[in-house]
Amino acid sequence: MSAGADGERTIRTDYLARVEGEGSLYVRLRDGEVVDAKLKIFEPPRFFEAFLRGRSFDEVPDITARICGICPVAYQMSSCRAMEDALGVEVGGPLRDLRRLIYCGEWIESHGLHVFMLHAPDFLGYDSAIDMAKDHREVVQDGLQMKKAGNELIRVVGGREVHPINVRVGGFYRAPDKRELAPVREQLLRARELARAAVAWTGTLDFPDFERDVELVSLREPGEYPIDRGRLVSNRGLDIAPAEFEDHVVEEHVAHSNALHSRMRERGAYLAGPMARYELNFGELSPLARDAAREAGLDETSRNPFKSIVVRAVEILYALDEAVRLIDGYEVPDRPAEDVVPRAGVGHGWTEAPRGMLYHAYELDADGKIVTAKIVPPTSQNQKSIDEDLLGVVRQTISAGEEELRLRCEQAIRNYDPCISCATHFLRIDVEHV
Amino acid sequence: MSSTSSAAVVIGIGNSWAGDDAAGVLVARALRGNLPEGVALVEHEGEPTALIDAWAGKKLAVVVDATRAGTPPGTLRCFDASSAPLPAAYAGASTHAFTLAQAIELARGVGRLPPRLLVLGIEGAVFEAGAEPLPAVAGAIEPAARKVVDLVRTYY
Numbered sequence: 048m049s050a051g052a053d054g055e056r057t058i059r060t061d062y063l064a065r066v067e068g069e070g071s072l073y074v075r076l077r078d079g080e081v082v083d084a085k086l087k088i089f090e091p092p093r094f095f096e097a098f099l100r101g102r103s104f105d106e107v108p109d110i111t112a113r114i115c116g117i118c119p120v121a122y123q124m125s126s127c128r129a130m131e132d133a134l135g136v137e138v139g140g141p142l143r144d145l146r147r148l149i150y151c152g153e154w155i156e157s158h159g160l161h162v163f164m165l166h167a168p169d170f171l172g173y174d175s176a177i178d179m180a181k182d183h184r185e186v187v188q189d190g191l192q193m194k195k196a197g198n199e200l201i202r203v204v205g206g207r208e209v210h211p212i213n214v215r216v217g218g219f220y221r222a223p224d225k226r227e228l229a230p231v232r233e234q235l236l237r238a239r240e241l242a243r244a245a246v247a248w249t250g251t252l253d254f255p256d257f258e259r260d261v262e263l264v265s266l267r268e269p270g271e272y273p274i275d276r277g278r279l280v281s282n283r284g285l286d287i288a289p290a291e292f293e294d295h296v297v298e299e300h301v302a303h304s305n306a307l308h309s310r311m312r313e314r315g316a317y318l319a320g321p322m323a324r325y326e327l328n329f330g331e332l333s334p335l336a337r338d339a340a341r342e343a344g345l346d347e348t349s350r351n352p353f354k355s356i357v358v359r360a361v362e363i364l365y366a367l368d369e370a371v372r373l374i375d376g377y378e379v380p381d382r383p384a385e386d387v388v389p390r391a392g393v394g395h396g397w398t399e400a401p402r403g404m405l406y407h408a409y410e411l412d413a414d415g416k417i418v419t420a421k422i423v424p425p426t427s428q429n430q431k432s433i434d435e436d437l438l439g440v441v442r443q444t445i446s447a448g449e450e451e452l453r454l455r456c457e458q459a460i461r462n463y464d465p466c467i468s469c470a471t472h473f474l475r476i477d478v479e480h481v
Numbered sequence: 482m483s484s485t486s487s488a489a490v491v492i493g494i495g496n497s498w499a500g501d502d503a504a505g506v507l508v509a510r511a512l513r514g515n516l517p518e519g520v521a522l523v524e525h526e527g528e529p530t531a532l533i534d535a536w537a538g539k540k541l542a543v544v545v546d547a548t549r550a551g552t553p554p555g556t557l558r559c560f561d562a563s564s565a566p567l568p569a570a571y572a573g574a575s576t577h578a579f580t581l582a583q584a585i586e587l588a589r590g591v592g593r594l595p596p597r598l599l600v601l602g603i604e605g606a607v608f609e610a611g612a613e614p615l616p617a618v619a620g621a622i623e624p625a626a627r628k629v630v631d632l633v634r635t636y637y
Contacts, residue, residue, distance in 0.1 A: 095610065098610065098611050110498075113496065113498045113499075113610065114610075117528070156528075156530070159530075160529075160530065160579075164529070164530070164579065164587070175583070176587055177583060177586045177587050177590050180587060180590035180591050181590060184590070184591055187587070187590070187591055188591050191530050191533065191591065191593075194530045195530065195531075195534055198528075198530070198531050198534065
């Protein structure tokens, strides 16, 4: 923290720990009032959208999976959905179940990493999971065990644990048989017991008293908790199909960040991710997950972003429960993928990445080569919300000492599990400047 | 390629789409068919908990990864992380939330570190998506692979 002669002081954390990618925190105060609070992203833009131009439609799942080491399945699934929209392909039945199954694996492993390795240390007063493990070894071990079950599910369905290689436009290169899924089912059952306890444990953490009213946005598919498909809805009346996304959401470049910031046209910041999914789809959680949430004291409408750690634990439990259900009902598909024939077209697709809705759109030429690509990751969508949370948190904590204020701000950023690597691949700086 | 029953594992970490970050994976590929029988070989993206799973239960693990310590590209450095953390200059090379050094320390904290864990670092300079490895890094792959074979023969 530095103090200026004019009553201004600034708080900086130049390198934020326990977030995916490189970002920093910047807070400016004047005469005891907060003037500015921002998550600054300075990881270089990654130009994936430009990189995709000229590539064949069938290369996209594997290329876009490389954008993120934490949520490659989300990139594969959103890109496949968009390509299938462009090419008139419908993936249903057991192939669609298999997609949902591998996606459950990613929710388990991504949320597991965040809850137990990145976020829990904030609540327990440790600098890292390494320090936390010295006093809370069982919590870390259980977290690793749950995560391992997710990794194993991805390996069995996707061919390997990270950056699975079995996903293709139209389905999979190879569908597993029932015997291959049996061992992972046993792991999932054990992990499900750990997850029930983990939900209860997260409910005992000490949460700052902070709430913010914001538009909640997530997919919704009648009869199921949203993972791999649905319409995009909000608590303020949004209800759209993928092709309508860019009519409602605009992306802006802002001076302090290398990531584009999304906002709802006319309305501003919105929140994507576990908190939004949970509130908009509570009734679609499995009974096990719903009961665990209630027993942990989590209301059906929770607007305290610090409680996102509980919601993520509930979603880990749900994903484990859902994966067991999908395995129990699994029938080996007649063929591993639907036929896909290249043609000119435009396609839009979205799925629920662990951090929130991930949107892809592609224009293809007659040979199936990519003419344009657009990817809007959840961290870009949540950037405005993160900044608004920071403002509120600083206002509320302003009388605290500088270290407490800094830690609370960092915790507020980590509420979002921001994936900065995903957020910094914009192509052009041609949107509105603010 | 990997074997859960083997007592030793060689893990090449990297992203083959990100310039010099591919170094560890390229070394793993160069080692195919060149390791003693019973030594597992794994190409890995570096996700920390999966990494811990890959070496847990082994007697020996040799991990090959790109480094960003400020030395000339292609420089090889070998560390024994069995009883001490990686040096600070080699602790922050990952773009992920967890570095290799942190994964090692987390494994040490929960008792999932092999009795001997060796890290072979290959210094890189270019880590952008879509970039090719620098010639100096590409030229270090074969020497690194030979070094890994020496380490395995010495300690296995």
